[in-house]
Amino acid sequence: DSGVTQTPKHLITATGQRVTLRCSPRSGDLSVYWYQQSLDQGLQFLIQYYNGEERAKGNILERFSAQQFPDLHSELNLSSLELGDSALYFCASSGGASGRHEQYFGPGTRLTVT
Amino acid sequence: KNEVEQSPQNLTAQEGEFITINCSYSVGISALHWLQQHPGGGIVSLFMLSSGKKKHGRLIATINIQEKHSSLHITASHPRDSAVYICAVRSGPSTGNQFYFGTGTSLTVIP
Numbered sequence: 001d002s003g004v005t006q007t008p009k010h011l012i013t014a015t016g017q018r019v020t021l022r023c024s025p026r027s028g029d030l031s032v033y034w035y036q037q038s039l040d041q042g043l044q045f046l047i048q049y050y051n052g053e054e055r056a057k058g059n060i061l062e063r064f065s066a067q068q069f070p071d072l073h074s075e076l077n078l079s080s081l082e083l084g085d086s087a088l089y090f091c092a093s094s095g096g097a098s099g100r101h102e103q104y105f106g107p108g109t110r111l112t113v114t
Numbered sequence: 115k116n117e118v119e120q121s122p123q124n125l126t127a128q129e130g131e132f133i134t135i136n137c138s139y140s141v142g143i144s145a146l147h148w149l150q151q152h153p154g155g156g157i158v159s160l161f162m163l164s165s166g167k168k169k170h171g172r173l174i175a176t177i178n179i180q181e182k183h184s185s186l187h188i189t190a191s192h193p194r195d196s197a198v199y200i201c202a203v204r205s206g207p208s209t210g211n212q213f214y215f216g217t218g219t220s221l222t223v224i225p
Binding site: 002033035042044045048055056057058088092098100101102103104105107108110 | 144204
């Protein structure tokens, strides 16, 4: 058990809908990372937050947004969903901001858009 | 163009064999990570390297910054090592602190 929790584990929704994925980092970790893993694109970095501030931005679509709250949990909001958004979404946490610290991964949320 | 290239894509080994997985990257990096993804989908971080060599049990990871290359070695391989191994690099601040991932090496260790 990594200590990182993600909810929900599975989500099935229709095209055009909006969903929110939630991540609670390991106790004491200030950084949260969001990743998308699809069959055709592999793992992709979406965004990193450190202590409530956006630290780095990857291939995150404009339809997606994220935030980190004062209690350090993070939410990833996906809107106007398309079939191609079906994927596993992982969050990870680490103690530092630089990406030079070991990351602890949550179990993932499997999103299916129909 | 892939910033991170891994080889081989697939690897089958007999139990006890010495295994090497290679990772080459084309960007300047601040760190390189080796990840293990189990068949159930869970991801575990094995190593974070910025220079030199690290060892955890039967796993050894090395990095050559000048050559932009890293290797993950598994000594005395075991069927429980069967998983996908993924190389990831963190680029520096001048390129936006991005993470780039290899496509993974699928390892099967046969008893």
